Amino acid sequence: MKLGEGVEAAIHCAAMLAGVEGAATMPGAAMAEAFGLSPSYLLKHLNALTASGILESVPGPSGGFRLARPAERITLLDIVLAVEGREPAFRCGEIRQRGPARLDASAYVKPCGISVAMLKAERAYRAALAESRLSDIVADYMSDADPRSVAANCAFVERHQRPQKSSSTKQA
Amino acid sequence: MKLGEGVEAAIHCAAMLAGVEGAATMPGAAMAEAFGLSPSYLLKHLNALTASGILESVPGPSGGFRLARPAERITLLDIVLAVEGREPAFRCGEIRQRGPARLDASAYVKPCGISVAMLKAERAYRAALAESRLSDIVADYMSDADPRSVAANCAFVERHQRPQKSSSTKQA
DNA sequence: TTATCGTGGATAATTTTTATCCGCATTAGG
């Protein structure tokens, strides 16, 4: 059982985007630089977040990414599912009916008890992730982390965020 | 996030072994046949269960595998960890300190909040798995599943289990 | 003594993950 590295990157990016002001955006290349990641591959994950409605993207110069909704309404589960896909980690292959002494299909209408138990545990996992809001992550970071780190991150965001032309959306 | 197919196989095998009487064993080849799996590869997973102390193995003709302790004291977590390894699914790569503006190491003594949140969810997952006992799985199967399936499985176990020479261990 | 079985290592096939690249559409700024 393993989570791809993209999950870590995606969450860090989302947390960083939570720091950009108003409708401003931050280019994917800047975030790749901030975390020492390959820009082209990070874009793949950011695209996944965009496709899931977690991020918004703006093309063109001074384009980039921003959160599609307030950090209060983005959970770690949202991000994990966007990057890793919505399928459960445990996939029942119905090997119970793959043996040589196969019965009629009507003998297997009830779901496999093993699958039920595994999926139940996975619901607990997702429930816990759903309780972690991005805003909590950011708030804890701001209050708990080393002040130097916080300052450095804020400076980075300040330096790389791109204000947007006044569209109808809110402006900081 | 994906679990290997070996987990499903391992749990089904363990559940089947819960049905063998006393100190009797069941050969890996029989279980591979029962579930339509490649015998050589299934053996790998059964070995992992043996190495973790979940199964016992007996070499020689009329050898095979049996549970190393009562099914009441084997949980799904035991099996999942044995097959998938004990490492958490989320591994913090500390990408927060991999950017170009690295700070002193002392700025990163506190664990990354993202990692903390992810690991907390994983503890919930494992706790849920730890509450599923193999004996529960088997009991539910016996009472809920289609009687034809139960009968077929019992017959299979009956046919393939190998009684052991009277060692000091209990005998059915 | 022989045949059956688990053990462990080596190896290969397959799939997934990670990563790179290029052409395209969009758009801010001159």
Next chain:
DNA sequence: CCTAATGCGGATAAAAATTATCCACGATAA
């Protein structure tokens, strides 16, 4: 209008993990 910066999507490749097979070996029941 032109240019350059940026995201988007697809194709492709490199790397790693998973899945699968095989063989030589030790153990042991018959």
